[in-house]
Amino acid sequence: MEIPIYTVDAFTNLPFKGNPAAVCLLENELSEELYQKIAAEMNLSETAFLTNLKPTEDFTSGARFGLRWFTPTHEINLCGHATLASAAVLFYKKGNINSVVAFETLSGELLVQQRGESLVMDFPLNKPELQDRRKFNDILKAAVGDLPIHEVCHCKTTKKLLVRLADTCDRSVLSSLSPVAESLLKSEDSGRVKSLIITVKGAPTSQPGYDFYSRNFAPWVGVPEDPVTGSAHTVLAAYWSEQLGKKKMLAYQCSNRGGELELELxxxxxxxxxGRAVVLLQGILKL
Structure with missing residues (x-):
């Protein structure tokens, strides 16, 4: 069996920035074991598997595809950067003729279209609920130590915990955090948290005017830190839209690689x- 495979840097227009994802193009479904083995072999935060759903169409002519995402250890329900990467392969490498492509996923139908140099994804909005931070004392201590916290929210749908640091903390404070994956795992093993988002208010008056910054840690699904996370921004956008009174926002995830996202509710x-994407590598998996 030969499977076309690509690696794509998502949420960036520069190689080696943003969030890398692998994208496999499949004519037929694989076994569950093989999906996971390929994702483990690629060892990126996500590997996307794109399946052609109609025998009469191909990756150039088709407008609807199956899409699944795997970390090196788990299948996940929603992934933004690997969806962006999949659309980039279809539009940039396969020359897909459609203005919009649809993906059938565990999170329902997701649409992606080209807009200038960017790709625009239609995603669900996931609103988090304010929490009593005392319920999360252990994980907060492991994540941010003694830094001042403004508030803590949790999204049951995505199992993401959002921690907003006090406004006295700026981007440099967020960038300097280095929580240990093992400590996070030990501090929260109830299953209620699968991803930890830490965020601070941005500086929209300075160029390029980011409304907020964030980082995302997900050792619970085998990803110590995810460089740029579309799914986290389904929660962040809902939170910051209420806080800032804005429907359109520009966000920056300040991991070592870094990435920019344009958001509109x-x-x-x-x-x-x-966001933008760069197709960095293409080849064939021979199985």
Missing amino acids: RGDKRLDIA
Whole structure:
């Protein structure tokens, strides 16, 4: 069996920045074991598997595809950067003729379209709920130590815990954090948290005017730190939209690689996430 495979840096226009994902193009479904083995072999935060759903169409002519995402250890329900990477392969490498492509996923139908040099993803909006921070004392201590915390929210749908640091903390404070994956795992093993988002208010008056910054840690699914996380921004966008009174926002995830996301809320249930992508490598998996 030969499987076309690509690696794509998502949420960036520069190689070696943003969040890398592998994208496999499949004519037929694989076994569950093989999906996971390939993702473990690629050893990126996510490997996307894109399946052609109609025998009469191909990756150039088709407008609807199956899409699954795997970390090196788990299948996940939603991944933004690997969705962006999949669309980049279709539009940039396969020359897909459609203005919009649809992906059938565990999170329902996701649409992606080209807009200038960016790709725009139609994603669900996931609103977090304010929490009593005392319920999360252990994980907060492991994550941010004694830094001042403004508030803590949790999203049951995504199992993401959002920690907003006090406004006295700026981007440099967020960038300097280095929580230990093992400590995070030991501090929270109840299953209620699968991803930890730490965020601070941005500086929209200075160029390029980011509304907020974030970092994302997910050792619970085998990803110590995810460089740029589309799914986390389905929660962050809902939170910061209320805090800032804005529907359109520019966000920056300040991992070592870093990445930029353009966000626009559409009502109270959907979110457009726009970003750029660079296809860095293509080849064949021979199995």
